[in-house]
Amino acid sequence: MTIREIAERIDAVVYAEPEQMDEDLSGAFASDMMSDVLAFGEGHAVLVTGLLNPQIVRTAHMLDMSCIIVVRGKVASEEIKQLAASNEIAMLETKMTMFETCGKLYEGGLRK
Amino acid sequence: MTEDSNALHFHYDVDGNNFTSAGEASVQVKRMLRQMGYHPDLIRRISVAMYEGEINMVIHAKGGDADVYVTPDCITVILKDVGPGIKDVNLAMQEGYSTAPDNIRSLGFGAGMGLPNMKRYSDELIIDSVVGVGTTITMKFKSA
Ligand SMILES: Nc1ncnc2c1ncn2[C@@H]1O[C@H](COP(=O)(O)OP(=O)(O)OP(=O)(O)O)[C@@H](O)[C@H]1O
Ligand SMILES: [Mg+2]
Numbered sequence: 045m046t047i048r049e050i051a052e053r054i055d056a057v058v059y060a061e062p063e064q065m066d067e068d069l070s071g072a073f074a075s076d077m078m079s080d081v082l083a084f085g086e087g088h089a090v091l092v093t094g095l096l097n098p099q100i101v102r103t104a105h106m107l108d109m110s111c112i113i114v115v116r117g118k119v120a121s122e123e124i125k126q127l128a129a130s131n132e133i134a135m136l137e138t139k140m141t142m143f144e145t146c147g148k149l150y151e152g153g154l155r156k
Numbered sequence: 157m158t159e160d161s162n163a164l165h166f167h168y169d170v171d172g173n174n175f176t177s178a179g180e181a182s183v184q185v186k187r188m189l190r191q192m193g194y195h196p197d198l199i200r201r202i203s204v205a206m207y208e209g210e211i212n213m214v215i216h217a218k219g220g221d222a223d224v225y226v227t228p229d230c231i232t233v234i235l236k237d238v239g240p241g242i243k244d245v246n247l248a249m250q251e252g253y254s255t256a257p258d259n260i261r262s263l264g265f266g267a268g269m270g271l272p273n274m275k276r277y278s279d280e281l282i283i284d285s286v287v288g289v290g291t292t293i294t295m296k297f298k299s300a
Binding site: 076077078079080082083087093095097098099100102103105106107108 | 175176177178179182183186196200203204207208211261263264265266267268269270272273276
C-alpha cells in the first residue's frame with residue numbers, strides 16, 4: 045500500500061512531502077512499546093502507535109521505517125513533526141483506535 | 157580493538173537527565189555509517205542495538221559515554237556508565253525481564269526487550285557490570 049492509500053483509508057491528517065506519498069510500504073507493526081517495535085519492525089514498513097514522544101521517531105528512524113501512524117486522535121507537537129520530517133518519515137494522525145487502524149491496513153492489503 | 161591505533165574513533169556523551177534527547181548518539185552514528193557507505197542491513201542492526209543500549213544508559217543509569225571504533229572488518233560500540241550495575245546478568249538477558257518503573261513504561265520502554273535485541277542484532281555482546289560501580293556494554297559487528 046502507498047502512504048496515500050493508507051492515509052485515505054484511515055482518514056488521516058498527513059505531514060509528509062508529496063513525493064513520499066507514493067512510497068509503497070511492505071508491512072506494519074503496531075505497539076506502544078518501542079522495544080517491541082525494535083525487535084520486530086522492518087524497513088519500509090509503517091509504525092502504528094498510540095505513544096507520542098520523540099522516541100517514536102528515533103525508533104522508526106533506526107529501523108528505516110518510513111511512516112508513523114499516531115492513533116486515537118493524538119496530535120503531534122511541532123518538535124516531533126520536525127524531527128520526523130528531517131528524517132524523511134511521513135507522519136499520519138488518525139482518530140481511529142489502534143485496532144481499527146490495523147483492521148483498515150489489513151483490509152487494504154498489508155498482511156505482515 | 158580499542159588498542160588498534162588504525163581504528164577510526166568517535167565519541168559521544170550520553171546525557172542521563174534528558175529522555176527527550178536519548179538516542180541522539182545513535183542517530184549520529186547511523187548518519188556517519190551511511191556516509192561511509194555500509195550496507196543498510198548492517199547499519200540497521202548497529203543503530204538499533206546501539207539505540208537500545210543508549211536508552212538503557214538513560215533510563216537505568218545516569219547516562220555515560222558512547223564510543224564507536226571502526227576498522228576495515230569490524231565496528232565496535234562501547235557503552236560505559238557509572239550507574240547502579242546489573243545484579244543478575246542472566247536474568248536481565250531474558251526477554252520480558254525489566255526493573256523499569258511505570259513512568260518509564262508510559263514512555264514506551266521497559267518491555268524487557270532491549271538486551272535480548274542487542275544480542276540478536278550484534279555478532280558479539282559482552283556485558284561487564286558491577287553492582288554499585290557501573291556497566292560497560294561492548295558490541296561487535298563484523299563488516300567484512
Ligand atoms: N546500563 C544499565 N545499568 C543498570 N541496569 C541495566 C542497564 N541496562 C539494563 N539494565 C537492567 O537490565 C534489565 C533488562 O534490560 P533491557 O534493556 O532488556 O530491558 P528494559 O530496558 O527494562 O526494557 P526495554 O529495553 O524493553 O525498554 C533492566 O530492566 C535493568 O534492570
Ligand atoms: Mg532497555
